[in-house]
Amino acid sequence: MSTSATIRGRAWVFGHNIDTDVIAPADTISFGLGDAAEEDNVKRNAFRTVRPGLYREVREGDILVAGRNFGLGSHREPANKALHSLGFRAVVAESIARLFFRNSVAIGFHVFQVPTILSFVKDGDELEIDIDAARLRNLSAGSELALESYSPLIRRIIEQGGILEVLKSRLAAQQA
Amino acid sequence: MGMTIVEKVMGRAAGSGAVRPGQYVDCKLDRILAHEEFYRIHTVAEAAGLKGGLPDIWDRERFHVILDHFQPVINQLQALRQRKIREVAEQYRLKYFDDALPAVIHRVAIEDYVLPGELALGSDSHSCAWGALNCVGTGMGEHELAYALVFGELWFKVPESIRVNLSGSLPDGVTAKDVSLWLGGRFGTAFALYKAIEFLGEGARRLAMDARITLAAHAVELGGKFGLFEYDDVTAEFLSRRTRMRHQLDWARPVGPDADAIYCQTVDIDLGSLEPQVARPHTFENVVPVREVQGTRIDQAMVGSCANGNLDDIATVAGVVRGRRVHPKTRFIVQPNSWGVYREAMRRGHVDTLLDAGVTVISPGCHLCLGMQGSLADGDVCLTSTTRNHRGRMGSGNADIYLAGPATVAVSALAGRIVDPREHR
Numbered sequence A: 001m002s003t004s005a006t007i008r009g010r011a012w013v014f015g016h017n018i019d020t021d022v023i024a025p026a027d028t029i030s031f032g033l034g035d036a037a038e039e040d041n042v043k044r045n046a047f048r049t050v051r052p053g054l055y056r057e058v059r060e061g062d063i064l065v066a067g068r069n070f071g072l073g074s075h076r077e078p079a080n081k082a083l084h085s086l087g088f089r090a091v092v093a094e095s096i097a098r099l100f101f102r103n104s105v106a107i108g109f110h111v112f113q114v115p116t117i118l119s120f121v122k123d124g125d126e127l128e129i130d131i132d133a134a135r136l137r138n139l140s141a142g143s144e145l146a147l148e149s150y151s152p153l154i155r156r157i158i159e160q161g162g163i164l165e166v167l168k169s170r171l172a173a174q175q176a
Numbered sequence B: 001m002g003m004t005i006v007e008k009v010m011g012r013a014a015g016s017g018a019v020r021p022g023q024y025v026d027c028k029l030d031r032i033l034a035h036e037e038f039y040r041i042h043t044v045a046e047a048a049g050l051k052g053g054l055p056d057i058w059d060r061e062r063f064h065v066i067l068d069h070f071q072p073v074i075n076q077l078q079a080l081r082q083r084k085i086r087e088v089a090e091q092y093r094l095k096y097f098d099d100a101l102p103a104v105i106h107r108v109a110i111e112d113y114v115l116p117g118e119l120a121l122g123s124d125s126h127s128c129a130w131g132a133l134n135c136v137g138t139g140m141g142e143h144e145l146a147y148a149l150v151f152g153e154l155w156f157k158v159p160e161s162i163r164v165n166l167s168g169s170l171p172d173g174v175t176a177k178d179v180s181l182w183l184g185g186r187f188g189t190a191f192a193l194y195k196a197i198e199f200l201g202e203g204a205r206r207l208a209m210d211a212r213i214t215l216a217a218h219a220v221e222l223g224g225k226f227g228l229f230e231y232d233d234v235t236a237e238f239l240s241r242r243t244r245m246r247h248q249l250d251w252a253r254p255v256g257p258d259a260d261a262i263y264c265q266t267v268d269i270d271l272g273s274l275e276p277q278v279a280r281p282h283t284f285e286n287v288v289p290v291r292e293v294q295g296t297r298i299d300q301a302m303v304g305s306c307a308n309g310n311l312d313d314i315a316t317v318a319g320v321v322r323g324r325r326v327h328p329k330t331r332f333i334v335q336p337n338s339w340g341v342y343r344e345a346m347r348r349g350h351v352d353t354l355l356d357a358g359v360t361v362i363s364p365g366c367h368l369c370l371g372m373q374g375s376l377a378d379g380d381v382c383l384t385s386t387t388r389n390h391r392g393r394m395g396s397g398n399a400d401i402y403l404a405g406p407a408t409v410a411v412s413a414l415a416g417r418i419v420d421p422r423e424h425r
C-alpha cells in the first residue's frame, strides 16, 4: 500500500471496543475468495451495524479515530483492508488490538496509539498527520500533539509497503 | 534475573538466551497451523507479485492445514473456496492436510499437533488456546504468515507478562468460563493488551485440561497475546493419549517460569469465592454476576467453540439436562469441538442424554460461534458459551448475545430464561 509523508483528511470518530465483527461482518467475508467481489462487499458493509453507509461518505485520506482496543476480535485481515478501500489512510486510537496493529503494519497501513485522542478530536474535524515529524495536527481546532514514533523495525516494514515487500527483497537478496 | 515462560521461549527461539519485555527479536518458529485462511495466504502472496504464490514452505513437518470453520460447507461459495484450497494444498505438496475432519482447529492443534515449549503461530486469533498445553501460541494475519511460512521466522516484541494466581477450587455451578468472564468484567478487554497471561498457582494445577483450554483461549478476549499454563501431570497425561503425530512427541521441551520471574501485574483469584458470571451484549467486559440478569428471556442457548466445546463442557450440560426437557420456546444447540470429543461424549452417553432432553447436537466445528448455523434474527436473545458476543457476530445486528459458562447456559435453556445454576438441584 502507498505510504506518503503527510496524511490529511476528515476525522471519523468511533468509541471504545470497535471489533472486527463491526468493521467487517462475518457474512461479508464468509471466508470468500479474497477477490475484488469480496473486497467490494466488505467495503459496502463495513461498520453497517454502527454507521451504515459509511462507504459513501469517506474520502481518500480520511482518518479513523477511536477509543480503547480498536480492532479487537477475529484476526480477519479483510477488516484491515476494508479501512484502506474505504479511503482511510490512518487509524489513531487510544489503543489498538494486537492483531489489528500487526496486520496494519503488515499491509503498510498507518496506526497510532494516543491515550488522549478522544479529547483532542471531534467527529468531522480536519486532521493532518506528519509522519516524519510524528505530529498530529487538528486543523479545525488549531491544536497539535506528538505521536509516538514507530520502532525502527515497524517503520521499515511500513515504509517498504508491507511485510510482503520485505519478503520479496529478502528473496531477491538470497538469489543475488 | 528470572524469566517468564514467554521470555524463555522467545529467548531460545531468538537464539540469544536472555530477552526482556519491549525488545524486538526475530524468532525461529516451531510450528504454524492454518485453517481456511491458508487460501488467503496464497492469494496475498500472488497479489504481491509472487507468481504461483509462496516460493516454498520452510518445513513441511511443522506446517499443518485444517479445514474447520466451514466443515461441512453450507453454500456454493464455501464449496468453491474449499476446492481451491485443496488445489493449493496439492500444489504446495503439504504433508499434513486435514480436509474432511470436522473440528475446531484449536482443539485439533492441542490433541494432535502442538507441543509444550514451542513457539507456534496460527491463522486464527484464538491460537492462544494452545497455551493450555504449555505451547506459546498466538494468532497472525495472512501477510505475516506468508512471510513466516517461507522463512520459518518472524519478528516479535517480547511481551510483558501478567501473573494470574489461582487458588482453591471452583464451586458447583461455576466453571473456567466464569473465571475468564470475571477477569473481563474486572479489568476489561484491554487488560492484557500486547501482554502474556500466565495462569499459575495450586488452583491452576488442579484444573483439568478442558478448563485450561477455556482460560487460555479467552486470553485474546482480555487483549492478550498468549495465555499460558505450566507443564505438569495433567499435560503429560493428555499428551500420552495423543494418537496422531506420536513421532514428534519427544520434540517437546516444557518450560516453566523462574521463581524470581518478573511480572508487570499479579492478580490473585480464590476460585472458591467466584460466582457465575454473564457478559451482556456486546462486549466481553460488560460482565455482571448472573443474579443481575436473572429472568432475562432467551430464545436460543448454545454450548460450543474452541473455548467451550470440550468434553467437560458437554459433560456439564449432560449433568444438568439429564431427565429433563429443554424449555419448549428455547432452541438449545450443542457443538463439540472435535471428533475426539464428539465420540467420547457418545461413548459416555452424554449425547443420548442431550438428545433425550431435546438438545440439538451438531457435528464438530465453528458454525455456532459465527452464526453459520443457528443464525439469529432481529430481536433474538441468545445465551451462549461460545467466545464472542460482538454485535452482529451471529447474524442480525439487532440480536442480543449473552455469554456464560456451560452450567449457566444449560440451566437457563431448561427454564427459557437466565437462571443461576447454583439454584438448580
Ligand code: SF4
Residues within 6 Å of the ligand: B069, B104, B105, B106, B124, B126, B304, B305, B306, B307, B365, B366, B369, B370, B386, B387
Ligand atoms: S470456535 Fe469460534 S472463536 Fe473458536 S476458532 Fe471457531 S470461530 Fe473462532
